Amino acid sequence: MLHLETVPEDFAKNPVQSGTCSDRYTQIFGCRASMPISRVTVSQSLTCLSPKARAFVERSVALCQPEHVHVCDGTDSEADMLLKAMQDQGTITPLPKYQNCWLARTDPADVARVESRTFICTKRERDVVPAAKLGKKSALGNYMNIPTYEKAVGDRFPGCMRGRTMYVIAFSMGPVGSPLSKMGVEVTDSAYVAYSMRIMTRIGNRVMEVMREKDEAKVVKCLHSTGSKGIAGWPCDPQRTLILHRPSENEIVSFGSGYGGNSLLGKKCFALRLGSVLARREGWLAEHMLILGITDPEGNKRYIAAAFPSACGKTNLAMMTPTLPGYKIECVGDDIAWMKFDSDGVLRAINPENGFFGVAPGTSEETNPIAMASIFKNTVFTNVAETEDGGVWWEGMTKDPGTLTDWKGELWDSSSTTPAAHPNSRFCTPANQCPIIDPEWESDEGVPISAILFGGRRPTGVPLVVEARNWRHGVFMGATMRSESTAAAEHNTKVIMHDPFAMRPFFGYNFGDYLKHWLSMNKSNREMPKIFHVNWFRKDDQGKFLWPGYGENCRVLDWVLRRCDNMNCFTETPLGLVPSKGALNTDGLGEIDTDALFSIPKDFWLQEADAIEKYFRDEVGSDLPNVMWEELDGLRSRLLA
Numbered sequence: 001m002l003h004l005e006t007v008p009e010d011f012a013k014n015p016v017q018s019g020t021c022s023d024r025y026t027q028i029f030g031c032r033a034s035m036p037i038s039r040v041t042v043s044q045s046l047t048c049l050s051p052k053a054r055a056f057v058e059r060s061v062a063l064c065q066p067e068h069v070h071v072c073d074g075t076d077s078e079a080d081m082l083l084k085a086m087q088d089q090g091t092i093t094p095l096p097k098y099q100n101c102w103l104a105r106t107d108p109a110d111v112a113r114v115e116s117r118t119f120i121c122t123k124r125e126r127d128v129v130p131a132a133k134l135g136k137k138s139a140l141g142n143y144m145n146i147p148t149y150e151k152a153v154g155d156r157f158p159g160c161m162r163g164r165t166m167y168v169i170a171f172s173m174g175p176v177g178s179p180l181s182k183m184g185v186e187v188t189d190s191a192y193v194a195y196s197m198r199i200m201t202r203i204g205n206r207v208m209e210v211m212r213e214k215d216e217a218k219v220v221k222c223l224h225s226t227g228s229k230g231i232a233g234w235p236c237d238p239q240r241t242l243i244l245h246r247p248s249e250n251e252i253v254s255f256g257s258g259y260g261g262n263s264l265l266g267k268k269c270f271a272l273r274l275g276s277v278l279a280r281r282e283g284w285l286a287e288h289m290l291i292l293g294i295t296d297p298e299g300n301k302r303y304i305a306a307a308f309p310s311a312c313g314k315t316n317l318a319m320m321t322p323t324l325p326g327y328k329i330e331c332v333g334d335d336i337a338w339m340k341f342d343s344d345g346v347l348r349a350i351n352p353e354n355g356f357f358g359v360a361p362g363t364s365e366e367t368n369p370i371a372m373a374s375i376f377k378n379t380v381f382t383n384v385a386e387t388e389d390g391g392v393w394w395e396g397m398t399k400d401p402g403t404l405t406d407w408k409g410e411l412w413d414s415s416s417t418t419p420a421a422h423p424n425s426r427f428c429t430p431a432n433q434c435p436i437i438d439p440e441w442e443s444d445e446g447v448p449i450s451a452i453l454f455g456g457r458r459p460t461g462v463p464l465v466v467e468a469r470n471w472r473h474g475v476f477m478g479a480t481m482r483s484e485s486t487a488a489a490e491h492n493t494k495v496i497m498h499d500p501f502a503m504r505p506f507f508g509y510n511f512g513d514y515l516k517h518w519l520s521m522n523k524s525n526r527e528m529p530k531i532f533h534v535n536w537f538r539k540d541d542q543g544k545f546l547w548p549g550y551g552e553n554c555r556v557l558d559w560v561l562r563r564c565d566n567m568n569c570f571t572e573t574p575l576g577l578v579p580s581k582g583a584l585n586t587d588g589l590g591e592i593d594t595d596a597l598f599s600i601p602k603d604f605w606l607q608e609a610d611a612i613e614k615y616f617r618d619e620v621g622s623d624l625p626n627v628m629w630e631e632l633d634g635l636r637s638r639l640l641a
């Protein structure tokens, strides 16, 4: 059985290269300066890596057998080299309308995360899959056993980079050297991945230095291949795509997809799936959350974290332009939060990323002017449409784009019946270009969190905002979140899916244990943030949004902050606390049907309670902490009171 630790067969057969694993790799890489380098050429000696990172790279080279190894140093000339390579290969084209912006068109079969091919690999299934679903397909943990994992790797990777370049990217999630940060090494045969990792993470010589100094035992090992024999266009192999995580080995293996969510392994794979496992072990939280700073008209600044499922409004809230006078929003992060209580009992959060991989459609001067001010330089756009003057366009950006080249490279005009940009088309932009990036966004200790929001797309029944009665009720709110499916993954019908904590596709371990971990955060010597559930997406009978959303969402945050100050501006409902009459500032909003926005239809909620019960029973079973059942009972009895 082939494993990353073992030598590929045809390598071992060659007598010139026999010997023990590490000896041989030392020779191949010519760490001794006089050694002739055969088979593989390297851009710089692998001694720039820490010994553990280097061992991983050497094993990956032996396995994938690239012709050339390029160790990314993070310099500007390297960026130029990557851009040139991608242009020569036809992976990207320049967008002359902007400064250093590029358009990538993927294979139409490689446009989003593939949840059905994403697995967590452990010894025991129960580590990943809650009790109720052992041995069956679970929505809350896609499990693969170790022999299957090894076979999957062995079937795909040996020789997969022959004749091509392997890029080695040492990266830091979080500020380089910060105590809350973690490091990884990704090897990949995709220049697109190497270039995008420069934007989304901190990479290069500085990271390698810190890695060497610490000889970090816990460097996360990330192996990626597009799985394609060539490099032309958009290399991928959708039929054989697999994204695998081995928490016990700190290892991620991704094959067959170049799409960001599957290939930029620092993001969902590391920061959330492996991150959640590390967080549990080390007593912190790795969450699918934005982080924003909000200053009220009195000059009081607080930070809020919010978990909404993919394509449900995190980037937009994180960059909101508030409509209420006197408010100021600053952005710390738009997708992932690593949070830990400090010695004073304050929950501190960092954004482990260095860029935004944001949804393009719907982004406009009206909805998100801050994103618009961030993304038109140094950006890679993927699967958006191109205008005649070398710019980009997507649905919702402007009214009349004229004639376009659509995301598949075909001519498009307003009479076309298919979208010009793919619904999951994205921009990949350095975070420091955001005009409202928070001054503390790279602080080592993280920012203090006052409130946590959960939310989703709920067209019916779910009020604009509800405050949890206490921490465990808030955990129940997170556990019972549901949302309409979106284009961010392969689900293609609009159904209301359970998406607890907006983490359903990203749990690295058993969801029941995850709930216990969240419950265990609550300690008397800690300042527990208040928890809220929000829904910007409720619709009226005509299917129109009841709430204007976007910049107007600051009105909800305004109420949230007053609640953080314990002001008496709420009414009790069966669901939790909602703004008392007149407490939500709707001045100047025009006609808003607040009754419809806040109504709590009893029949709807009794059915919701039934759906939650079924979900708990069918998906979690005996791994569900008892207090979740108690919370469900409480909800039912309040509804029936």
Ligand SMILES: Nc1nc2c(ncn2[C@@H]2O[C@H](COP(=O)(O)OP(=O)(O)OP(=O)(O)O)[C@@H](O)[C@H]2O)c(=O)[nH]1
Binding pocket: 308, 309, 310, 311, 312, 313, 314, 315, 316, 317, 334, 335, 357, 358, 359, 361, 362, 363, 367, 488, 536, 537, 545, 548, 549, 550, 553
């Ligand atoms: N109606 C309405 N739509 C919104 C609002 N906020 C965001 N959207 C739309 O929802 C879509 C996704 O928003 P994003 O902010 O990119 O979502 P995200 O949670 O960051 O998505 P991921 O990057 O996939 O995790 C976009 O088309 C937005 O225009 C809102 O307040 N109201």
Ligand SMILES: O=C([O-])CC(=O)C(=O)O
Binding pocket: 112, 113, 260, 261, 262, 267, 268, 309, 310, 311, 335, 357, 488, 489
């Ligand atoms: O991972 C991705 O492809 C993009 C993303 O942020 C999400 O889906 O939540």
Ligand SMILES: [Mn+2]
Binding pocket: 288, 309, 310, 311, 335
């Ligand atoms: Mn996301």
